Amino acid sequence: MLDTLIVGAEVIDGTGAPRAPRSVGIEAGRIVTFPPRERPAARRVVRAEGALLTPGLIDPHSHSDWSVLGNRDALSTIHQGVTTEVVGNCGVTHAPISGRDAETSAAALAAFGYTGEIAWRTFAEYLDAVHDGGTAQNLVWFVGHTALRRAAQLDAEERGADLGGALERRLREALEAGAIGFTTGLEYGDGRFAAPEELRRLAEVVAEVDGMYASHIRNRDSSLAEAVDEFFSIVRAGGLRAQLSHLNVRSGTGAAPGAWERAVERLEAERARGTEVLADMTPYPDGIGLATGLLPEWLLRDGLAEAARGLRDPEVRERVRADSDRYWRFLHRGEWHRARLTVSPATPALEGLSFPEITEITGKDEWDSLFDMLAAAGAEMGSVQLIGELFTERHVAEAVAHERFLLGVDGFTSRRDGPLGRRTRHPLFFQGHTHFLAHHALATGTLSLEQAVHKMTGAVAEHFRIAGRGRVRDGAQADLVLFDPERLAGADTLRLPEGDADAARHVWGNGIPVVEEGRSTGSRPGRRLGRSRA
Structure with missing residues (x-):
């Protein structure tokens, strides 16, 4: 007997294929599909006539590692149907750290609602601290170069070690802990001080485990071409799969005419050479910065x-x-x-x-x-x-529609109360994901709803090798979202919603209900995903 059977919905399966009616069951945390009129026995039946059933959304560029310790229920993102987030982006993670930096990390995390002890030092200990307390969503982890570099510098000072060697040791520790690779933020923080050769050495370490590299590149205006050159020199040093983070050009900041188009042409040329690389884009003209x-x-x-x-x-x-x-x-x-x-x-x-x-x-x-x-x-x-x-509406639409761009929000999971509630008074945090669907697919037709869902589910899972997710198909992990189309269309707004997003009426993570009839269940079925975990 099935645990749950969802009947009457139109299924958008995450492949980009046209929607089709289908009955979908959940059995022991896995998906089982049936013809639309078939009604196998189930402990619970969810009648979903007129609704849309999709895979759980996967954010390819999230900073929820900053806020998850203060928001384990992932309220703002789970309510939008986000069941998996790729975190550790732009070089900024809260591990590894040294004891000398624990106080600074504690203060930084307090700004995001976490007031507990900073008991971890290594990346492995940090992941344990996050996941031992449970999370509503699955998390795929990168380790940040800024954190690696700061910890390695202190290692070098305290032990007289070589900085390059200390960096490599710290990176290997993070990879052994389950990080899928490393990220850089080269416009700020310690990333500014890292020479390309330092990053190429780290790429060679990541290549040992067939990992990934993602980068907030060094410049996205007057020197965009040079920054893209540097990115690909690092990628090629390790022969890595790669993600060019938020490849966009800020409006009115000196980028030459056609600079973005040439950068995208370069991305296509590298793909033609065999590099597994994609970019990502955000839903709004607005964006966050340090x-x-x-x-x-x-x-x-x-x-x-x-x-x-x-x-x-x-x-x-x-x-x-x-x-x-x-x-x-x-x-x-x-x-x-x-x-x-x-x-x-x-x-x-x-x-x-x-x-x-x-x-x-x-x-x-x-x-x-x-x-x-x-x-x-x-x-x-x-x-x-x-x-x-930051961006013009036209530029956002160009990138959202491009086949080489995944759709990420470049934000973090939030909630309506506490420090996070005070600090996230922008719709980016509460309906950025549904805005892709509501505005760019349903309202403006920048891309079809099936294409948008593909860029937010199956395409992300394939690129980041997130096994068993991103598709509505037999045997896949039961990360699922049941959307109300009318409520979804209402998310096409730049106003901050009064409450949590309500278009995702039901959300299942690993087969467990995390949203029912638009309300959080408080369940935390999220898993720690990585190179060796599924």
């Missing part, structure tokens, strides 16, 4: 605490103002109306405000207001986040 990305390298070389002290000096501030044409270059050009503060541990009262609104409160201009909050954050300034109007 405030430290605006700061020059000379200020950051001695660490964040020292940089914070430097920002208290008026002369240093003037130098930084003059040397700020990087990352979100539109701010250097004075377009502060495009930026809003989202996370600021030292000045939480300003979170959610645009910078023109902040200046009205502080009585200072935008740069000094930003410098004040970074200085006040001290060693925690890496936690200060912004959200900005």
Whole structure:
């Protein structure tokens, strides 16, 4: 007897094929399919006439490792039908760490709702800390280069070790723990200081386990072509499968005409040479960013605490103002109306405000207001986040429609209460995934609903080798979502919803109900997925 039988739904199976009626059962956590009129015995029958049944959505570029410890029920993402997230992106993970950095990590995680002890040091211990407490969603882990580099630097200082050797040792430890590869964030953090040769050496280590490389590349405006060249030099050093993270061009920041098109042509050329590489794109013209990305390298070389002290000096501030044409270059050009503060541990009262609104409160201009909050954050300034109007609607649609782009949100799972609720006042966090379906498929026809689901399920599972997921087919893991089409169409809005997304009426993770009739069950059936885990 089946555990559950879903009858009456139109099934979009994750392959890109047209929807078709089918009965779908769940037995011991696996999918069993039947002709639409067949009704095998089941302990529970879900009548789904008029609904759409899809595989559980898979986010190929998530930062939910920042917030999962404060939101194990993954409320904002589970309610959108997201059952698996690929995390550890942009080089930023909270392991490995040294004892000297535990306090800084604790403060950073507190901004995302976690106030527990930082008892882990290795990447393996960190994964145990996350998964031993249970998660609603499955997680596929990368390890971040910034974390690796910081830990390796301290290893080198304390043990007199070679930095390159320490980096390789730390990376091997993470791979043994189940990381599928490593990621970089080369516009900020320690990634700025990493020479291409350092990254190529790490790629060779990842090649030993047939792993992956994903990168927030070094530049996405005036030097996009050079940054893409660097990305592929690293990929080729290890012969790696790869993900070019959010390959997009920020509006009004100096990219040459046609730069994005040429970058995509380069991606196609590399695929023709045999490289397994894809890119990803976000659903909105808005996106999140790290405030430290605006700061020059000379200020950051001695660490964040020292940089914070430097920002208290008026002369240093003037130098930084003059040397700020990087990352979100539109701010250097004075377009502060495009930026809003989202996370600021030292000045939480300003979170959610645009910078023109902040200046009205502080009585200072935008740069000094930003410098004040970074200085006040001290060693925690890496936690200060912004959200900005980054892309044009046309550019978003171009990338979303392109066959080589997966659809990720570049956000993190949130909730409506607590620190996360205060710091995620943007629809990106609560309906970014459903916005792909509602806006780009149902409303504008940028792509078909079947294509959109494929880019959010089967295509992601295939590229990241996530075994047994991303398809509605016999024997697959029962990660499933039952959408109400009318409610789904209503997600085509830029307004923050009053509650959690409600289009996903039922969500199953590994065969266990995590959402029923639009309400979280509190179940945490999520698994730790990786190279050796399925």
